[in-house]
Amino acid sequence: MAQNPFPLGKDELLKAYRTMRTIREFEERLHVDFAKGDIPGFVHLYAGEEACATGIMMHLNDNDRIASTHRGHGHCIAKGVDVHAMMAEIYGRSTGACRGKGGSMHIADLSKGMMGANGILGAGAPLICGAALAAKVRGDRGVGITFVGDGASNQGTFLESLNLAAVWNLPVVFVVENNGYAESTAMEWAVSCDSYVDRATGFGMPGVTVDGTDFFAVYEAAGEIIRRARDGGGPALLECNMVRFYGHFEGDAQTYRAKGELEAIRASRDCLTILSERVIEAGVIGRDELQAIDREVNGLIEDAVRAAKAAPLPVAEDLLRDVYVAY
Amino acid sequence: MSRKISMKQAINEALDLEMRRDPTVIVMGEDIVGGTGAKGEDDAWGGVLGVTKGLYAKHGDRLMDTPLSESAYIGAAIGAAACGLRPVAELMFLDFMGVCFDQIFNQAAKFRYMFGGKAETPVVIRGMVGAGFRAAAQHSQMLTPLFTHIPGLKVVCPSNAYDAKGLLIQSIRDNDPVIFCEHKNLYGLECEVPAESYAIPFGEANVLRDGDDVTIVSYGLTVHRAMEAATALAKDGTEAEVIDLRTLSPIDWDTIVESVERTGRLVVVDEAHPRCNLATDIAAFVGQNAFGALKAGIQMVTAPHTPVPFAPSLEDLYVPSADSIASAVKRTLSPKGASPRIAA
Numbered sequence: 001m002a003q004n005p006f007p008l009g010k011d012e013l014l015k016a017y018r019t020m021r022t023i024r025e026f027e028e029r030l031h032v033d034f035a036k037g038d039i040p041g042f043v044h045l046y047a048g049e050e051a052c053a054t055g056i057m058m059h060l061n062d063n064d065r066i067a068s069t070h071r072g073h074g075h076c077i078a079k080g081v082d083v084h085a086m087m088a089e090i091y092g093r094s095t096g097a098c099r100g101k102g103g104s105m106h107i108a109d110l111s112k113g114m115m116g117a118n119g120i121l122g123a124g125a126p127l128i129c130g131a132a133l134a135a136k137v138r139g140d141r142g143v144g145i146t147f148v149g150d151g152a153s154n155q156g157t158f159l160e161s162l163n164l165a166a167v168w169n170l171p172v173v174f175v176v177e178n179n180g181y182a183e184s185t186a187m188e189w190a191v192s193c194d195s196y197v198d199r200a201t202g203f204g205m206p207g208v209t210v211d212g213t214d215f216f217a218v219y220e221a222a223g224e225i226i227r228r229a230r231d232g233g234g235p236a237l238l239e240c241n242m243v244r245f246y247g248h249f250e251g252d253a254q255t256y257r258a259k260g261e262l263e264a265i266r267a268s269r270d271c272l273t274i275l276s277e278r279v280i281e282a283g284v285i286g287r288d289e290l291q292a293i294d295r296e297v298n299g300l301i302e303d304a305v306r307a308a309k310a311a312p313l314p315v316a317e318d319l320l321r322d323v324y325v326a327y
Numbered sequence: 328m329s330r331k332i333s334m335k336q337a338i339n340e341a342l343d344l345e346m347r348r349d350p351t352v353i354v355m356g357e358d359i360v361g362g363t364g365a366k367g368e369d370d371a372w373g374g375v376l377g378v379t380k381g382l383y384a385k386h387g388d389r390l391m392d393t394p395l396s397e398s399a400y401i402g403a404a405i406g407a408a409a410c411g412l413r414p415v416a417e418l419m420f421l422d423f424m425g426v427c428f429d430q431i432f433n434q435a436a437k438f439r440y441m442f443g444g445k446a447e448t449p450v451v452i453r454g455m456v457g458a459g460f461r462a463a464a465q466h467s468q469m470l471t472p473l474f475t476h477i478p479g480l481k482v483v484c485p486s487n488a489y490d491a492k493g494l495l496i497q498s499i500r501d502n503d504p505v506i507f508c509e510h511k512n513l514y515g516l517e518c519e520v521p522a523e524s525y526a527i528p529f530g531e532a533n534v535l536r537d538g539d540d541v542t543i544v545s546y547g548l549t550v551h552r553a554m555e556a557a558t559a560l561a562k563d564g565t566e567a568e569v570i571d572l573r574t575l576s577p578i579d580w581d582t583i584v585e586s587v588e589r590t591g592r593l594v595v596v597d598e599a600h601p602r603c604n605l606a607t608d609i610a611a612f613v614g615q616n617a618f619g620a621l622k623a624g625i626q627m628v629t630a631p632h633t634p635v636p637f638a639p640s641l642e643d644l645y646v647p648s649a650d651s652i653a654s655a656v657k658r659t660l661s662p663k664g665a666s667p668r669i670a671a
């Protein structure tokens with residue numbers, strides 16, 4: 001076996017691959033089942049963007065908090081939320097992560113430090129400032145990561161949070177997931193600055209841009225700024241340039257894309273292919289080992305769907321439950 | 328000429344007609360054109376559910392996509408209105424009001440009064456309301472009572488394509504800020520709509536069904552549930568009068584009170600939460616102004632005091648049903664005082 005040239009050991013590499021494959025398989029299954037009419041509501045898929053969530057979350061523990069977006073499945077899986085509970089939630093079942101009350105756009109698991117996907121663009125940024133403030137007050141070395149799309153990075157809540165985090169020197173990392181589009185609108189048009197690094201500089205914090213389809217690039221950049229935040233060095237911004245493999249939401253015909261664009265990004269910018277090729281080429285992991293993971297993940301998702309479909313629906317009493325802690 | 332079109336098409340038509348008539352009308356919102364700055368087709372979306380589709384081809388740059396910055400662009404629409412334009416700003420889901428409410432209730436709503444009657448702010452903020460779309464807690468609310476609470480705002484909520492067209496045209500011509508609430512589950516519903524332009528005045532409710540036994544008042548989607556209930560009740564010999572409010576601020580008190588004075592019974596149906604909503608508002612008004620006419624306690628049918636649940640099995644229980652409306656009517660028919668206490 002060749003010497004490992006990567007910043008992670010073999011077990012960790014396998015773990016990263018498994019996480020990314022789980023996200024991909026989860027999303028592709030939803031894509032198929034949504035088209036069949038099995039899944040209610042709005043579903044925004046993270047397929048194509050797996051390296052970003054995974055490269056970042058490898059540096060976090062359950063005590064670290066994340067605040068996610070409407071495109072949250074990948075963040076959930078990478079942060080350790082149970083795949084069965086997620087699937088059941090998306091199917092509106094009482095065994096779901098939120099007992100069926102939240103749905104795809106609101107999956108949360110506070111015990112894993114996952115403060116929720118979010119239906120309101122930009123809403124995660126102030127919340128994560130609060131999470132970071134709590135960690136700072138407790139002195140427990142916890143960090144907060146908020147994800148925001150290129151589109152939502154234009155929200156006042158996000159921009160105000162950059163300033164607040166800098167002024168309070170909070171242990172926060174603002175991750176801009178730049179997939180080039182907000183729904184159908186191009187990032188180049190909607191974002192006034194040329195680079196998010198400039199935006200970060202304007203708010204008095206370091207900014208880094210990486211190729212978000214390269215797991216290692218994300219992993220290394222995130223590692224450095226998360227360590228800095230943990231050590232009291234303050235907030236930073238990380239822009240991950242990435243691609244989304246499906247429509248904005250399921251059902252989007254994507255006519256705003258250039259002809260051949262999807263085929264091209266799938267062929268050349270698939271973060272799973274990029275990671276597999278690199279570890280195989282380096283002789284660190286065998287193709288058969290990755291294929292074994294693929295089979296296990298496929299079984300896991302299959303089980304999760306079967307269990308979700310068989311799970312009980314929430315019933316009338318559940319409607320009125322949990323509005324307050326006590327009333 | 329009249330033909331059958333959907334509420335979605337009726338709204339599109341109203342925007343088109345008013346843009347033709349008045350060059351100061353501009354339309355803005357997130358992806359209302361779609362594909363801005365992208366390499367694919369123009370007019371790629373025409374709004375998230377296609378309500379503004381095709382308007383870009385007719386009116387070009389008078390339709391403006393916006394960055395995802397509701398405070399800034401809703402505020403800019405209001406500012407432009409105060410300076411002579413008639414902007415129609417789409418706030419995709421009115422739930423997103425949370426992001427930009429200051430511009431609406433502290434700015435737009437107050438200019439006229441606060442500036443001593445010297446300002447006019449003819450802005451329309453239109454967007455989706457209502458549950459039943461499996462869109463979960465932050466994309467399904469009926470926030471109408473928040474808007475009717477604010478002096479200076481006008482609030483409209485049509486129940487069908489004909490009203491949507493006439494009320495949107497009136498909203499654009501109106502010189503005050505209007506919150507135009509479109510129930511997403513009514514977009515596909517068709518009815519006869521004249522092709523030409525017409526305006527429906529604010530403050531005029533529509534009596535959809537005559538009846539002498541009980542008055543049912545509602546607006547938006549639940550108007551249809553009230554009509555279903557009325558049809559079912561008629562089979563048992565109870566004739567319900569069904570009133571569709573159409574505009575919530577101003578509100579047509581006269582039509583409500585005249586009806587209750589005749590029927591002596593009132594059921595108010597509101598998809599909003601049960602506290603401080605349109606139902607409580609109307610019940611209080613009738614209690615104060617037509618108490619003598621009442622033969623039974625007023626009944627309210629509303630959504631529960633909970634956020635909108637995602638699970639279809641729960642969401643179906645959330646929105647007032649025809650059955651729950653019919654039961655409420657039956658409670659008004661039982662002897663005075665016999666109705667059980669209904670928890671909020």
Ligand SMILES: Cc1ncc(C[n+]2csc(CCOP(=O)(O)OP(=O)(O)O)c2C)c(N)n1
Nearest residue numbers: 071119120121149150151152181182183423
């Ligand atoms: C406050 C608010 N405004 C608008 C929306 C509707 N909306 C949902 S996702 C989206 C596009 C988001 O684009 P981006 O931030 O780039 O994230 P991406 O979908 O590309 O991951 C929009 C406009 C919303 N959910 N919340």
Ligand SMILES: [Mg+2]
Nearest residue numbers: 149150181182
């Ligand atoms: Mg984006």
